[in-house]
Amino acid sequence: MLSEKQRLRLALRRGEVDRPPCICPGGMMNMVTHGVMQAANVFWPAAHTDPGLMAALSAAAHDTGCFENYGVPFCMTVEVENMGAKVDLGDAVHEPRVSGYVIESVSDWKRLPPMDCARGRAAVVLEAIRLLKARGSGVPITGNLTGPVSTASSLMEPTVFYKELRKKKQDAHDFMDFVSEQLLAFGLEQLKAGADVITISDPSGTGEILGPALFAEYAVPALNKITRGLRGAFPDAGLIVHICGQMRSVFKPLAGVDCQALSFDAEVSLREAKKNLPGKAIMGNVSTFALEFAEPDKIAAMTKLCVENGADIVSPACGMGTGSPLPNVQAILETLKTAVPIPIKAEAV
Amino acid sequence: MSEAEREILDDLARSVLDMDEDLAANAAQRAIDAGMDAQRAITEGLSRGMEAAGKKYEEEEYFVPELLLCSDAMYAGVEVLRPHIVHRGGGRGRAVVGVVSGDTHDIGKNLVKLFMEAAGFQVTDLGRDVPIEKFVEAVRDGAQYVCMSTLMTTTMPGMERVIQRLKEEGLRDRVKVIVGGAPISQAFANKIGADAYSASAPDAPAVLMRLSAIPA
Numbered sequence: 001m002l003s004e005k006q007r008l009r010l011a012l013r014r015g016e017v018d019r020p021p022c023i024c025p026g027g028m029m030n031m032v033t034h035g036v037m038q039a040a041n042v043f044w045p046a047a048h049t050d051p052g053l054m055a056a057l058s059a060a061a062h063d064t065g066c067f068e069n070y071g072v073p074f075c076m077t078v079e080v081e082n083m084g085a086k087v088d089l090g091d092a093v094h095e096p097r098v099s100g101y102v103i104e105s106v107s108d109w110k111r112l113p114p115m116d117c118a119r120g121r122a123a124v125v126l127e128a129i130r131l132l133k134a135r136g137s138g139v140p141i142t143g144n145l146t147g148p149v150s151t152a153s154s155l156m157e158p159t160v161f162y163k164e165l166r167k168k169k170q171d172a173h174d175f176m177d178f179v180s181e182q183l184l185a186f187g188l189e190q191l192k193a194g195a196d197v198i199t200i201s202d203p204s205g206t207g208e209i210l211g212p213a214l215f216a217e218y219a220v221p222a223l224n225k226i227t228r229g230l231r232g233a234f235p236d237a238g239l240i241v242h243i244c245g246q247m248r249s250v251f252k253p254l255a256g257v258d259c260q261a262l263s264f265d266a267e268v269s270l271r272e273a274k275k276n277l278p279g280k281a282i283m284g285n286v287s288t289f290a291l292e293f294a295e296p297d298k299i300a301a302m303t304k305l306c307v308e309n310g311a312d313i314v315s316p317a318c319g320m321g322t323g324s325p326l327p328n329v330q331a332i333l334e335t336l337k338t339a340v341p342i343p344i345k346a347e348a349v
Numbered sequence: 350m351s352e353a354e355r356e357i358l359d360d361l362a363r364s365v366l367d368m369d370e371d372l373a374a375n376a377a378q379r380a381i382d383a384g385m386d387a388q389r390a391i392t393e394g395l396s397r398g399m400e401a402a403g404k405k406y407e408e409e410e411y412f413v414p415e416l417l418l419c420s421d422a423m424y425a426g427v428e429v430l431r432p433h434i435v436h437r438g439g440g441r442g443r444a445v446v447g448v449v450s451g452d453t454h455d456i457g458k459n460l461v462k463l464f465m466e467a468a469g470f471q472v473t474d475l476g477r478d479v480p481i482e483k484f485v486e487a488v489r490d491g492a493q494y495v496c497m498s499t500l501m502t503t504t505m506p507g508m509e510r511v512i513q514r515l516k517e518e519g520l521r522d523r524v525k526v527i528v529g530g531a532p533i534s535q536a537f538a539n540k541i542g543a544d545a546y547s548a549s550a551p552d553a554p555a556v557l558m559r560l561s562a563i564p565a
Contacts, residue, residue: 211412
C-alpha cells in the first residue's frame with residue numbers, strides 16, 4: 001500500500017494511485033478545528049506563536065484521522081506581520097487578522113522591510129516544520145505561503161490597492177515584484193526546513209475580484225515568480241496553488257500558472273476545471289460551509305462527488321471554520337478509504 | 350428638459366461609468382452654474398452612471414477595481430454638488446452597514462454602501478470587525494436597515510447573535526436585517542431569521558426597497 005507521502009506525491013504528478021489523498025494544506029486553508037484543539041489540548045492563539053504547540057496541533061489534525069498531511073501555519077498573517085503589519089492573533093475560534101497596515105500606496109513599497117525569516121512567527125513556522133520533520137512519521141508536510149495579491153493587499157488598504165492596479169501600474173508591478181521575492185524567500189526556507197509541498201493560497205487575487213485582464217497582468221506572473229523560484233531550488237517540491245471564487249472567466253490565464261496542482265472553491269465545477277486545465281492535478285472542493293453546518297452523510301456524498309468529478313486530491317474547498325465538527329471533517333478521509341472502489345487512471349506520468 | 354441639461358446629466362452619468370473624476374467634478378460644476386437642482390444632478394446623473402456601472406459588473410465586464418474607480422468619480426461629483434443640496438439626501442431611509450466581528454474583509458461591504466448611497470439611502474458605515482453591540486446600538490439610534498456581511502464561515506454565527514440581541518432588546522420589529530457575503534445564502538438568512546439576503550452588492554438597494562415596498 002502507498003504511504004501517505006507517496007500517494008500525495010503521485011497524485012500531484014497525476015500518477016496512478018489507489019485513491020485520491022485527503023489533505024488540508026494549512027495557511028489560509030487552515031486544517032485545525034476546535035475538536036482538533038481539544039484532542040491535542042493545544043489551543044489558538046497560543047499555537048500561533050510557539051513552534052512546539054504549532055507542530056503538536058498540526059500533527060493532531062493528522063492523528064485524529066482528519067487529513068493525511070501536516071500543515072503550518074494556521075493563518076495568512078505571518079508574512080505581512082514580518083513586514084510590519086499589526087496583527088490581532090484572534091482567539092480559540094477566530095483566525096488571526098491584520099489590524100494595521102504598513103503603507104498607504106503601492107508607491108511606498110520601498111519603505112517595506114524585507115522578510116527576515118529568522119525572527120517572529122516566520123521563525124516559529126520554520127521551527128515547527130523542523131519539529132514535524134523530526135517525528136520521522138513519513139507524513140507529508142505542507143508549508144504555506146499567503147498569495148502575492150493577498151499579501152500585497154494586507155500591507156495596505158485593499159480598496160486603494162485595487163484601484164492603483166489600474167492607476168499606478170509601474171509602481172504596482174514593482175510592489176508585486178518585491179512581495180513575490182519575499183514570499184519566495186520564505187517558501188525556500190520552508191522547503192529547507194523540511195516541507196515536502198508548498199501551497200500558495202491567494203483569496204484576494206481572484207478572477208472575480210480582479211477580472212481576467214488584471215488577473216493575467218498581476219496575479220499570474222507573481223505566482224509564477226514564486227513557483228519557478230521554488231522549483232529551481234527544489235525540483236522535487238510539490239507545488240499547489242489555491243484560488244478562491246468562481247473561475248470561469250480566468251481559466252485561460254490560470255492554465256499559465258506554473259504549478260502541479262490547482263485547488264478550487266466549492267462553487268467551481270471540478271469537471272469543468274479538469275477540462276480547462278489539462279496537465280494540472282485538480283484539488284478540492286468539499287464545501288467548508290457544509291463542513292461547519294451539515295452532517296457527516298452529506299460530507300460523504302460531497303466527497304464521492306469530488307472523486308467522480310475527477311479530483312486528484314480531495315480537500316476542504318477553502319479556509320475551514322474552527323467550528324466544523326470532528327465527525328464532519330473525518331468523514332472526507334473515511335469516505336475515501338471505504339467508499340471509493342475505482343482506482344483513478346493515470347492520464348500521464 | 351433642455352438640450353443643455355440633458356448634456357450635463359449625460360456627462361455626469363458618463364463620468365462615473367468611465368471612471369473620470371475630472372469630468373465628474375466639471376459636469377457637477379456646470380450643473381450648479383446652470384441652476385440645476387443638485388439632488389436631481391445626483392439622481393439623474395451620477396446615480397444613473399453608478400447603476401450602469403453595477404450592470405457592467407453583473408455582466409462581468411467591470412470588476413472590483415473598476416467599480417472602486419467609478420465610485421471615486423461619483424464622490425468627486427457629489428463633493429461639488431453637496432453644498433447645494435436643498436434637502437439632505439437619504440430620503441429612502443437610514444441604513445447601517447458593517448462586517449461582523451472577527452472578519453476584516455470589507456470590499457463587498459464597501460460596494461454595498463456605495464450602491465445604497467447611489468440609490469438615495471443615508472448610510473452609516475460601522476466598518477469591519479464590528480462588535481455585535483455596535484449593530485444593536487445603531488438600531489437603538491434609529492437605523493431602519495442593518496446590512497451585515499462576512500466572507501468567512503467562522504464569523505457567520507455573529508449575524509445570528511446580532512438578531513438575537515435585537516430581539517432581547519425589543520428592537521427587532523423596528524428594523525429590517527439584510528445579510529450577504531460569499532458563504533451566505535437565502536437558506537442561511539432564513540435560518541437565522543434575517544429579513545432578506547442580497548446575492549450581490551448592486552442588488553442590495555433593490556432588496557431593501559422590495560422589503561419596505563419603496564417605489565423604485
